[in-house]
Amino acid sequence: MINLVFFGGGRLLASILKELNSKKYLKKFYIIAVVSDRHKNEIIIKNLTFKKFLDLNNINYLITNKIENKLLKKFKKNSIGISLGAPWIFKSDFIKYFNGKFFNIHGSDLPQDKGGGGFSWQILLQREKAYATIHKLESGIDNGDIIFQNNFNVSNFKRPKEIQLEYEKKTKKFFLKKIYKLANMDYKGKKQNKKNSSYWPRLKTDLHGWIDWSWNAKEIVLFIKAFEEPYVGAHTKLNNKKVYLKNCLIKKSKNKFHPFQTGIIFRKDNNFLNICCGQYILKVGKIFNNKRNLMLFKNIKVGDRFHTPRSILDKALSTRTFYTPKR
Numbered sequence: 001m002i003n004l005v006f007f008g009g010g011r012l013l014a015s016i017l018k019e020l021n022s023k024k025y026l027k028k029f030y031i032i033a034v035v036s037d038r039h040k041n042e043i044i045i046k047n048l049t050f051k052k053f054l055d056l057n058n059i060n061y062l063i064t065n066k067i068e069n070k071l072l073k074k075f076k077k078n079s080i081g082i083s084l085g086a087p088w089i090f091k092s093d094f095i096k097y098f099n100g101k102f103f104n105i106h107g108s109d110l111p112q113d114k115g116g117g118g119f120s121w122q123i124l125l126q127r128e129k130a131y132a133t134i135h136k137l138e139s140g141i142d143n144g145d146i147i148f149q150n151n152f153n154v155s156n157f158k159r160p161k162e163i164q165l166e167y168e169k170k171t172k173k174f175f176l177k178k179i180y181k182l183a184n185m186d187y188k189g190k191k192q193n194k195k196n197s198s199y200w201p202r203l204k205t206d207l208h209g210w211i212d213w214s215w216n217a218k219e220i221v222l223f224i225k226a227f228e229e230p231y232v233g234a235h236t237k238l239n240n241k242k243v244y245l246k247n248c249l250i251k252k253s254k255n256k257f258h259p260f261q262t263g264i265i266f267r268k269d270n271n272f273l274n275i276c277c278g279q280y281i282l283k284v285g286k287i288f289n290n291k292r293n294l295m296l297f298k299n300i301k302v303g304d305r306f307h308t309p310r311s312i313l314d315k316a317l318s319t320r321t322f323y324t325p326k327r
Contacts, residue, residue: 009039036325145189247285
C-alpha cells in the first residue's frame with residue numbers, strides 16, 4: 001500500500017482525494033490530508049466546505065495552522081508528501097522526513113510564474129497555455145527540480161473560471177497517471193533555470209481589481225477578463241458608487257476620443273453601454289452594484305462617467321496581500 005500525505009486544500013485536491021478514496025484505488029493507497037483553518041472553511045461546491053467534504057467521504061485528516069515536526073508522528077513510514085495549494089513554507093528538516101519524495105503541484109509553468117494570483121496574472125500576460133508542474137518540494141517558494149509538466153491551450157477561454165475548470169479536470173487526470181511513478185521511482189528531475197524565473201504576488205480582487213482609466217481599451221478589457229468569475233469582478237465607480245463591469249469587449253471607433261472623454265457613457269443600446277476609450281469604444285455587457293445585483297441599463301444615464309479615484313489606485317498598487325493558514 002502506498003501512503004500519501006496531502007497538504008493544502010481546494011477543489012482540485014478534493015477531486016483527487018475523492019478519486020483515490022474510490023473502490024478503484026482504495027486498497028492501493030492510504031491517504032491523509034493536512035488542512036489549515038482557512039482551507040477547512042473554504043467552499044468546494046455550493047454550501048459544502050472542504051472539512052464537510054472530508055467528513056462525508058470518510059477521508060482521514062488533520063487540522064493545523066502550524067507545521068511542526070511533532071506532526072510527523074501522525075504519518076505512516078515511507079509516506080509520500082504532496083503539497084497542493086498549501087499555505088505553509090515547509091522547513092528543510094520537515095521535508096527530509098519524506099526522503100526525497102515530497103512534491104508540490106504548481107498551477108503554472110516553472111520557473112516562470114512562481115507565486116500566486118491564480119490564472120489572473122497569466123491572463124494579463126496573455127499566456128496561450130496553462131501548465132501543471134510537479135516538482136520536488138524544497139524550502140522557499142516553488143523551488144525544487146521539475147519532475148513532470150503538463151500543458152493545454154487556453155487561448156479560446158474567456159474567463160479564469162473556464163481555465164480553472166479545465167485545469168482541475170486535466171491536472172487530476174495527469175496526477176493520477178503519474179502517482180505510481182512518483183511512488184516507485186527515484187527522480188533526479190530537471191533543475192529550474194533561475195535566469196528564466198519570475199514571481200507574481202497574490203491578488204485580492206476587492207483590493208487590486210480597480211480599473212485604471214488611463215490604460216488603453218485593450219488593457220482595460222484584458223484586466224476585466226482577468227478578474228471575471230470565479231472572482232467578484234473588476235470594478236470602478238459610477239456616480240461615486242462602486243460597480244463591477246463584466247462581459248466587455250472593444251470596437252474600433254470612427255472618432256478619436258480625447259483623454260478627457262475617457263469613461264463617459266456616450267450611447268446605450270439593448271445589449272451594451274458604449275464607453276469612450278481612446279480610439280476604441282469599450283462595450284460593457286453587464287454592470288453590477290456593490291451588492292452584486294445586476295443593474296438595468298435603463299437606470300443608467302448617458303453622459304455618466306466611470307471613474308476610479310487616484311487615491312484608490314495608489315492603494316491598490318502599493319498594498320501587497322498575504323494569505324495565512326488562518327485566513
